[in-house]
Amino acid sequence: MASAIELIGITKRFPGVIANDNINLTVEQGEIHAICGENGAGKSTLMKILYGMQKADEGEMRVNGDVVDFGSPTDAIDHGIGMVHQHFMLADNLSVLENIILGSEPVKGGGMLDFSTATSHIVEVGKAYGLDIDPNDLVETLEVGEQQRVEIIKVLYRGAKILILDEPTAVLVPQEVEELFNNLRELKAGGATIIFIDHKLQEVLEIADRITVIRRGKTIDTVNAADVSAADLAELMVGSELPSPETSDSTVTDKVALELRGLTVLAEGRPVVDDVSVKVHMGEIVGIAGIEGNGQTELVDAIVGTADVHDGVVELLGNDITNFSVRHRRELGLGYVPQDRHREGLLLDAPLWENAVLGHQTSAPYVKGFWIDRNGSRQQTETIREEFDVRTPSVDVSARALSGGNQQKLIIGREMTANPDVLIAAHPTRGIDVGAQADVWNDVRRARGDGLATLLISADLDELIGLSDTIVVMYHGKLVATLDPADITPRILGSYMTGAAVESDSTSGDAS
Amino acid sequence: MTTPLFRRLGLSLAAPALAAVFALVVSSIVLWLSGSSWIDTYTEMISTASKLESMVDILNRATPLFIAGVAVAIGFKMNLFNIGVEGQYILASFAAAWFGTYLNLWGPLNIGLIILCSMAVGGIWAGISGLLKVTRGVNEVISTIMLNFIATGGIIAALLPRAIDDPTDPNQGTAVLDESSRMPDLNGVLEIFTREILKGRKLTGMFAIAIILGIGYHYVVNRSRFGFDLRASGMNPFAARAGGVPPKKMIIYAMLASGAIAGLIGMPEILSVNHSYDQGFVRGLGFAGIAVALLGRNSAPGMAVAALLFAFLDTSSAPLQVTGTASPEIVVIMQATILLTAVIAYEVVNRVRQADEVKRAALATESIPADGAATAEVGS
Numbered sequence: 001m002a003s004a005i006e007l008i009g010i011t012k013r014f015p016g017v018i019a020n021d022n023i024n025l026t027v028e029q030g031e032i033h034a035i036c037g038e039n040g041a042g043k044s045t046l047m048k049i050l051y052g053m054q055k056a057d058e059g060e061m062r063v064n065g066d067v068v069d070f071g072s073p074t075d076a077i078d079h080g081i082g083m084v085h086q087h088f089m090l091a092d093n094l095s096v097l098e099n100i101i102l103g104s105e106p107v108k109g110g111g112m113l114d115f116s117t118a119t120s121h122i123v124e125v126g127k128a129y130g131l132d133i134d135p136n137d138l139v140e141t142l143e144v145g146e147q148q149r150v151e152i153i154k155v156l157y158r159g160a161k162i163l164i165l166d167e168p169t170a171v172l173v174p175q176e177v178e179e180l181f182n183n184l185r186e187l188k189a190g191g192a193t194i195i196f197i198d199h200k201l202q203e204v205l206e207i208a209d210r211i212t213v214i215r216r217g218k219t220i221d222t223v224n225a226a227d228v229s230a231a232d233l234a235e236l237m238v239g240s241e242l243p244s245p246e247t248s249d250s251t252v253t254d255k256v257a258l259e260l261r262g263l264t265v266l267a268e269g270r271p272v273v274d275d276v277s278v279k280v281h282m283g284e285i286v287g288i289a290g291i292e293g294n295g296q297t298e299l300v301d302a303i304v305g306t307a308d309v310h311d312g313v314v315e316l317l318g319n320d321i322t323n324f325s326v327r328h329r330r331e332l333g334l335g336y337v338p339q340d341r342h343r344e345g346l347l348l349d350a351p352l353w354e355n356a357v358l359g360h361q362t363s364a365p366y367v368k369g370f371w372i373d374r375n376g377s378r379q380q381t382e383t384i385r386e387e388f389d390v391r392t393p394s395v396d397v398s399a400r401a402l403s404g405g406n407q408q409k410l411i412i413g414r415e416m417t418a419n420p421d422v423l424i425a426a427h428p429t430r431g432i433d434v435g436a437q438a439d440v441w442n443d444v445r446r447a448r449g450d451g452l453a454t455l456l457i458s459a460d461l462d463e464l465i466g467l468s469d470t471i472v473v474m475y476h477g478k479l480v481a482t483l484d485p486a487d488i489t490p491r492i493l494g495s496y497m498t499g500a501a502v503e504s505d506s507t508s509g510d511a512s
Numbered sequence: 513m514t515t516p517l518f519r520r521l522g523l524s525l526a527a528p529a530l531a532a533v534f535a536l537v538v539s540s541i542v543l544w545l546s547g548s549s550w551i552d553t554y555t556e557m558i559s560t561a562s563k564l565e566s567m568v569d570i571l572n573r574a575t576p577l578f579i580a581g582v583a584v585a586i587g588f589k590m591n592l593f594n595i596g597v598e599g600q601y602i603l604a605s606f607a608a609a610w611f612g613t614y615l616n617l618w619g620p621l622n623i624g625l626i627i628l629c630s631m632a633v634g635g636i637w638a639g640i641s642g643l644l645k646v647t648r649g650v651n652e653v654i655s656t657i658m659l660n661f662i663a664t665g666g667i668i669a670a671l672l673p674r675a676i677d678d679p680t681d682p683n684q685g686t687a688v689l690d691e692s693s694r695m696p697d698l699n700g701v702l703e704i705f706t707r708e709i710l711k712g713r714k715l716t717g718m719f720a721i722a723i724i725l726g727i728g729y730h731y732v733v734n735r736s737r738f739g740f741d742l743r744a745s746g747m748n749p750f751a752a753r754a755g756g757v758p759p760k761k762m763i764i765y766a767m768l769a770s771g772a773i774a775g776l777i778g779m780p781e782i783l784s785v786n787h788s789y790d791q792g793f794v795r796g797l798g799f800a801g802i803a804v805a806l807l808g809r810n811s812a813p814g815m816a817v818a819a820l821l822f823a824f825l826d827t828s829s830a831p832l833q834v835t836g837t838a839s840p841e842i843v844v845i846m847q848a849t850i851l852l853t854a855v856i857a858y859e860v861v862n863r864v865r866q867a868d869e870v871k872r873a874a875l876a877t878e879s880i881p882a883d884g885a886a887t888a889e890v891g892s
Contacts, residue, residue: 304754306753306754325756325758326753326754326755326756326757326758327756327757327758329756330755330756336754338751338754343748343750343751344750344751344753344754345751345754346748346751347743347744347747347748347751347752348747348748349747350743350744350747354740357740358744358751358752358755359754359755359756361737361740361741361755361756361757362737362756367737370736370737370738371735371736371737372735372736372737372739372740374735391873392873393872393873393875397869397872397873398866398869400866400869400870401866401869401870401872401873402873403873403874406873
């Protein structure tokens with residue numbers, strides 16, 4: 001029997017970059033094949049080519065032995081290839097059933113939708129692959145893991161035998177990941193072929209039969225999961241030793257830099273941040289763990305000054321800044337690395353040096369009185385470029401031109417060179433490559449040694465555990481636990497984050 | 513391989529050149545279809561414009577167009593669409609002309625006060641839209657366009673009868689300003705470089721103020737803290753807010769500034785030409801300002817060129833009708849085509865420039881050498 005998918009010499013060029021460089025990949029029928037590589041290695045491009053979203057410049061694709069040439073995802077679907085995107089494409093206000101049939105609705109005579117046929121078909125598909133879901137549930141009422149299951153059924157419903165899953169675990173907590181893996185094993189037993197894109201090594205080793213590692217656009221090797229260790233994989237991926245965020249000796253002082261007391265933020269009348277109290281000392285990193293949507297964003301906004309505080313106090317170095325403007329807070333020594341650098345961090349069309357000015361429009365060397373100090377700003381940006389290793393041809397190119405990692409290093413540098421006393425870092429290493437990640441960790445750690453108080457919000461549990469001096473868990477707007485990162489594992493943390501551990505180990509919201 | 517500097521320079525000139533050529537082609541086709549000779553039409557337009565007196569006309573026409581462009585551009589810089597420049601300048605001119613009839617102080621002071629009054633009224637009128645936007649979330653496009661009607665159809669219609677000087681005059685308007693309250697013309701300055709200006713043409717003193725305004729606009733927008741906050745808010749309001757720019761204040765400030773500058777648009781008419789507000793007062797400059805800002809890409813030099821271009825087309829079209837060479841409406845077609853093509857051409861050029869930058873940044877990141885040649889280039 002022919003291989004499910006065979007890619008021979010796939011090459012895809014973008015201006016100045018070869019995203020895929022002579023990629024060769026064979027996926028056998030009925031296996032779970034993981035594609036592994038750091039961010040920017042070319043995984044996504046490869047999958048887009050396979051799914052017909054982009055065209056390869058060179059190379060040949062074979063599906064079940066037939067040479068194919070996809071012009072659009074429709075062609076890929078016709079050949080039995082389906083893709084589950086990292087970001088779900090579901091309509092919240094429609095039912096599971098309606099979402100699944102959306103775009104391929106069965107029609108009765110007279111142009112009416114045939115819901116009963118669709119329902120039975122969905123139940124059939126669900127049974128065949130061991131995916132349990134009620135077609136009549138509203139999507140907005142579903143958990144993230146369940147929504148993902150809807151996405152998978154949607155693809156199967158369209159007759160896909162080959163499934164591409166793009167970083168499916170990125171949005172899941174450990175418990176949900178296990179469930180997903182069980183589902184994938186059922187799918188495999190049902191005869192499906194699965195291509196699984198990920199860069200979390202333990203997960204890949206657990207679920208995959210074979211693993212192909214991509215580095216810098218090239219296929220490095222394809223290995224049997226049973227024959228390798230995580231360390232082997234990491235070395236294939238990075239090409240050297242894997243960096244890990246290990247905080248050295250404690251530098252925590254007894255001087256409180258940032259204190260929140262009973263902080264409450266309302267959204268549509270309900271508390272999304274509920275009576276949160278926490279202290280961050282000079283030289284301390286306090287990590288906030290929690291599944292996204294549990295109030296972390298609103299907490300950050302309230303500290304930075306972009307959200308209204310309903311109740312409670314924010315103190316910076318003993319000053320009550322609860323009602324201060326963002327600018328005033330920044331002037332008093334607050335630094336901010338936003339969670340979405342494109343949305344809140346950068347002026348994409350402005351040159352790098354103007355991006356460095358942003359947030360410091362009232363302080364030297366960026367500003368002289370009423371005027372922007374262009375020379376001072378440029379020089380300061382050059383300093384940031386050198387110290388924080390921002391790779392760019394000059395400080396005059398627009399921020400849009402830089403890669404994500406370099407954009408992030410610019411933001412970190414911009415905040416750090418202002419010598420803040422308190423840094424709010426929201427997902428500082430999200431979506432950047434391993435090298436840049438290590439740089440960011442080093443920067444945060446170095447500043448910690450110099451007495452910076454950091455509030456770190458992250459979805460990367462290894463990062464939280466590795467960097468933080470103290471971890472607090474946020475659940476439904478409350479701080480439900482204060483933990484010592486020294487004796488904690490991602491699994492324990494996960495159970496707090498899902499609220500599972502709260503009943504048994506009732507730690508109150510007092511996390512100071 | 514072309515050097516980046518030449519390429520960048522070429523790119524920034526490509527868009528307007530492309531637009532001009534395309535507009536000429538389209539207009540020629542229209543002229544040909546309507547049975548006129550396109551060569552004759554263009555020669556006549558150019559020969560008209562090359563007379564000194566016509567040049568003064570062009571500068572006089574370009575002055576308010578440029579000021580209107582600046583007024584609109586301030587809003588555009590932070591993505592505020594102030595369509596109300598039209599109503600703001602008409603109301604401001606009316607108020608200033610009326611106010612001016614009561615002034616009997618020292619001449620320069622009179623002129624200064626009239627200008628200030630006009631700027632204040634324009635600013636307040638635009639400020640209402642800003643206030644509505646930050647307090648009640650009313651879209652400024654809606655509120656400014658409605659305030660246009662309230663200004664011209666409501667307030668002026670209601671107050672003009674009280675301001676009227678001579679009820680028997682069919683062209684009812686405010687009293688003519690005192691001699692001392694009229695702005696001196698700039699013919700003397702222009703005549704240093706040329707011959708004597710004939711046919712009673714006078715270059716408005718507001719031309720000098722427009723130049724100062726342009727320079728001021730350029731430096732404040734591009735070099736000042738306020739300008740930085742303004743542009744940051746326009747490029748990315750969320751990042752600006754996180755960077756300490758107060759979003760609501762900026763909306764108010766931008767509308768106030770835009771309206772205050774709109775107040776200057778009618779000043780050539782009030783201070784240099786008619787010296788009064790009457791029912792024949794020049795209209796449409798506010799809307800023309802939108803076109804000037806679009807064509808000039810909100811930059812002072814760009815808007816100056818755009819204003820001169822539009823003024824040239826307006827001025828040189830008039831004799832066409834007299835000589836019967838072509839219908840003067842041809843210039844409206846030209847203006848529209850230039851605007852439309854320019855907007856598209858700018859977008860194309862912008863994308864090429866962005867792709868260029870990405871390419872260079874990727875090389876600097878030493879990501880993946882494309883091949884041996886590219887590696888050598890990185891090294892050099």
